[in-house]
Amino acid sequence: MKLFPIPGGIHPEYRKTLASEVAISTLPLPERLHVPLQQHIGAAADPLVGVGERVRKGQLIARGRGVVSASQHAPTSGIVVEIGELTAPHPSGLAQPTIVIEADGQDEWAELPPPIEDPFAASPRAIQERVDASGIVGMGGAAFPSAVKLELGNRHALDILLINGAECEPYLTCDDRVMREHATEVIDGARIMAHALRAERVIVAIEDNKPQALAAMQAVAAKVVGDGPSVEVIGVPVQYPMGSERHLVLAVTGRETPAKKLTADVGVVVHNVGTARAVHHAVRFGRPLIARVVTVSGAAIRQPKNVEVPIGTPVSALLDFCSGFASEPASLVLGGPMMGQPLLSLDVPLVKGSSGVLALTREEVNEQPASTCIRCGSCVEVCPCGLVPLEMAAYIRKDKLKEVAALGVTDCMSCGSCSWVCPSHIPLVHYFNYAKGALAAEAREQRKSELVRVRSEAHQARLEKIAAERAAKRGGAGGNAA
Amino acid sequence: MMMDVGSLTAMGVVLGGVLGAAAHFLKVEENPIEAEIKEMLPGSQCGQCGFVGCAQAAAALAKGEAPVTLCPPGGRAVAEALAKKLGVTADLSAVEDPRDEYAEIAESACIGCTKCLQACSVDAIVGAAKQMHGVIPELCHGCRKCIETCPTNAIHMVEVEPTIATWHWPKPDGEAGAADSTHTHH
Numbered sequence: 185m186k187l188f189p190i191p192g193g194i195h196p197e198y199r200k201t202l203a204s205e206v207a208i209s210t211l212p213l214p215e216r217l218h219v220p221l222q223q224h225i226g227a228a229a230d231p232l233v234g235v236g237e238r239v240r241k242g243q244l245i246a247r248g249r250g251v252v253s254a255s256q257h258a259p260t261s262g263i264v265v266e267i268g269e270l271t272a273p274h275p276s277g278l279a280q281p282t283i284v285i286e287a288d289g290q291d292e293w294a295e296l297p298p299p300i301e302d303p304f305a306a307s308p309r310a311i312q313e314r315v316d317a318s319g320i321v322g323m324g325g326a327a328f329p330s331a332v333k334l335e336l337g338n339r340h341a342l343d344i345l346l347i348n349g350a351e352c353e354p355y356l357t358c359d360d361r362v363m364r365e366h367a368t369e370v371i372d373g374a375r376i377m378a379h380a381l382r383a384e385r386v387i388v389a390i391e392d393n394k395p396q397a398l399a400a401m402q403a404v405a406a407k408v409v410g411d412g413p414s415v416e417v418i419g420v421p422v423q424y425p426m427g428s429e430r431h432l433v434l435a436v437t438g439r440e441t442p443a444k445k446l447t448a449d450v451g452v453v454v455h456n457v458g459t460a461r462a463v464h465h466a467v468r469f470g471r472p473l474i475a476r477v478v479t480v481s482g483a484a485i486r487q488p489k490n491v492e493v494p495i496g497t498p499v500s501a502l503l504d505f506c507s508g509f510a511s512e513p514a515s516l517v518l519g520g521p522m523m524g525q526p527l528l529s530l531d532v533p534l535v536k537g538s539s540g541v542l543a544l545t546r547e548e549v550n551e552q553p554a555s556t557c558i559r560c561g562s563c564v565e566v567c568p569c570g571l572v573p574l575e576m577a578a579y580i581r582k583d584k585l586k587e588v589a590a591l592g593v594t595d596c597m598s599c600g601s602c603s604w605v606c607p608s609h610i611p612l613v614h615y616f617n618y619a620k621g622a623l624a625a626e627a628r629e630q631r632k633s634e635l636v637r638v639r640s641e642a643h644q645a646r647l648e649k650i651a652a653e654r655a656a657k658r659g660g661a662g663g664n665a666a
Numbered sequence: 667m668m669m670d671v672g673s674l675t676a677m678g679v680v681l682g683g684v685l686g687a688a689a690h691f692l693k694v695e696e697n698p699i700e701a702e703i704k705e706m707l708p709g710s711q712c713g714q715c716g717f718v719g720c721a722q723a724a725a726a727l728a729k730g731e732a733p734v735t736l737c738p739p740g741g742r743a744v745a746e747a748l749a750k751k752l753g754v755t756a757d758l759s760a761v762e763d764p765r766d767e768y769a770e771i772a773e774s775a776c777i778g779c780t781k782c783l784q785a786c787s788v789d790a791i792v793g794a795a796k797q798m799h800g801v802i803p804e805l806c807h808g809c810r811k812c813i814e815t816c817p818t819n820a821i822h823m824v825e826v827e828p829t830i831a832t833w834h835w836p837k838p839d840g841e842a843g844a845a846d847s848t849h850t851h852h
Contacts, residue, residue: 222830276833580837614838621834628832636807637709639788644711644719 185418188438190431192568193423194601196354196522198393199548203481203488204357208365210492211505213287217259217496218270219245221281223535224321225328226252231283237264240294242472245283248316254329254536255319257472258285259494261292273499273518273532275525282533285496296470303376303467304412308337311380311467318466319536320473323458324348324359324427325519327537330459337381340448345378345413346436349390349397349457350420350427353520356540358477359457361490363390363397367404370457371415373464378413381453388417388457389436391426424522425568425599429454443595458539478534480506484513484543493534499541500530513543514551521548522600552609563602563612569595573602577615585623593619699751700728706747707737711787712809714738727752739764739809766826768806769813771799775820782812782821 222228229246239245239258246256262285269279300306300314316331336342347370351359363370371388378386388405390398398419405415420426420435430441432454439450447454458476465471474495481488486507493502499518503509516527519539527541534541563573571592579588593616602612704724711719715736717726726732727748734748734756741763749756771782771791778796790806793799801812803826813821 272830274830274833275835276828276830278828278830278833280830583837611838614835617835618837622837625832625834632807633708633710635805636788639790639805640709640711643787643789 214501218533219496224254243294259474262287308380318472324456336448342383347388352427367400369464373460392419479540482542486510514546517542566601767808767823768803781815
């Protein structure tokens with residue numbers, strides 16, 4: 185299959201071998217599980233249970249609200265002991281509404297919806313509804329509700345479902361292990377999703393540094409027979425950020441997704457391998473998304489592992505299972521080292537979008553004080569989005585947000601290639617994260633002041649109308665008397 | 667020679683006449699900048715500038731009778747934009763960005779007099795006579811008008827706290843010796 189080059193990108197040290205050869209193990213059931221009502225992009229779910237209530241494994245405990253949202257299910261059986269504001273796995277360290285379940289150790293399943301017997305004969309709507317009811321979100325990290333993405337076939341003509349097995353972040357090996365160990369489930373889930381999207385082809389793209397996963401997936405794909413979408417499994421070059429949705433579509437199909445548009449606009453929808461596996465579980469067994477595979481790695485981890493953890497497991501329980509720290513970590517990260525977020529507390533739960541927990545040593549982090557920009561242009565060369573990081577950062581330093589928006593900062597996907605390559609160690613991506621946040625805040629303020637303006641005009645108009653009516657009445661009354 | 671002088675004179679007379687007529691018939695009644703300034707102001711009629719509403723403030727600004735720093739809810743952004751529009755230099759160092767606040771009514775102290783309801787220019791307060799009143803935080807724009815009207819001092823301002831949905835990364839500290847950091851001091 186012909187591949188297409190993607191612009192920019194870097195070749196960091198991958199360090200995947202720390203965990204890549206460790207088979208997926210299952211975490212012993214933690215005593216308490218913290219299930220946040222919002223683990224996804226969109227609106228938080230509405231809780232359906234009360235404190236003191238017993239819940240069973242897989243039971244719906246919070247229902248998604250609105251179009252873009254996702255439901256939450258009990259990861260095990262137990263008692264709801266608290267519904268309150270608990271620290272979120274978020275770089276702000278702020279709290280968010282969370283359901284706390286004390287496990288009773290029985291791990292007793294609730295009654296699950298029946299399997300969809302022949303998914304390829306079922307309507308796309310039925311598959312979408314099942315995925316929605318199962319609380320599935322994108323497991324590559326962005327955690328966008330998958331059912332919403334499966335509805336793209338209703339409005340767009342799609343020909344390809346691209347399954348993202350690139351896993352281009354250093355250290356992370358959870359997708360690699362899932363493909364090696366559960367290739368059948370991933371490919372079945374992928375074909376079901378393609379059916380829901382009305383796409384005829386499934387292409388699974390895996391970076392060439394995962395030969396075992398490639399072989400395992402290709403072996404299963406070769407055995408696919410009968411009705412339903414076809415499956416091809418292809419290797420793609422090792423180049424960060426190959427796993428970015430838009431870049432993977434470009435590399436595999438040669439189609440470039442315009443800024444502010446979706447890959448669906450060029451006929452392709454992208455889903456992660458973990459998501460495909462979750463869809464398989466939901467459709468074939470009626471099981472909601474209540475667990476995921478997480479990579480625990482970094483030189484400061486005593487025993488790097490790939491672990492299947494119940495959603496809501498505190499990070500500390502997972503670290504204990506990996507025998508804790510070998511040395512004092514200089515940095516704790518949730519997700520990959522390039523796009524992950526700092527982990528501020530070990531009490532926060534692992535959620536549907538958590539792909540990794542990394543404990544990095546000082547040598548691995550290699551943090552150095554920033555110095556002057558020498559205008560070498562390295563950041564311009566590596567930017568996969570064709571932006572000019574050094575210029576954008578210079579504007580942001582001077583708070584010129586309008587100018588930096590015109591330069592396209594909102595097209596930055598925060599891959600961190602510019603920060604990685606910068607010889608002066610300028611935290612470029614931090615500038616862009618700030619600018620994107622500040623621009624979003626400005627837009628929110630703009631909407632609010634528009635609302636205020638409209639409402640105050642309406643208020644004014646009403647007062648004038650009332651005054652006019654009163655005057656008319658007075659005038660009328662006077663006339664009668666005379 | 668006479669032809670040249672004649673034609674140029676004729677052109678001058680005709681074009682002059684056209685311009686004169688245009689000035690007469692297309693005369694601009696109102697200072698156009700006034701409308702533009704009105705558009706730049708928040709339009710919430712909060713009255714914090716001392717004028718009755720934004721239109722009156724815009725008129726004063728257009729005549730140069732009010733400082734560009736007059737609008738508290740507009741903050742630095744509006745002051746800067748006004749200064750640019752009016753071509754004036756102003757000391758903006760004292761202009762603070764408005765704090766994100768909303769009004770809250772203490773249930774125990776509210777007597778249901780409806781004074782605040784009537785004062786609210788965006789109808790963000792709900793309630794009825796002799797019933798407790800409440801503020802809808804999403805609609806309140808923090809003008810504080812209601813506070814002054816309350817006979818029982820039941821209203822106070824609450825700062826809007828960041829949530830996970832609104833939080834964003836702060837601006838990085840300027841790196842030591844960064845290319846332009848030495849020139850950023852105003």
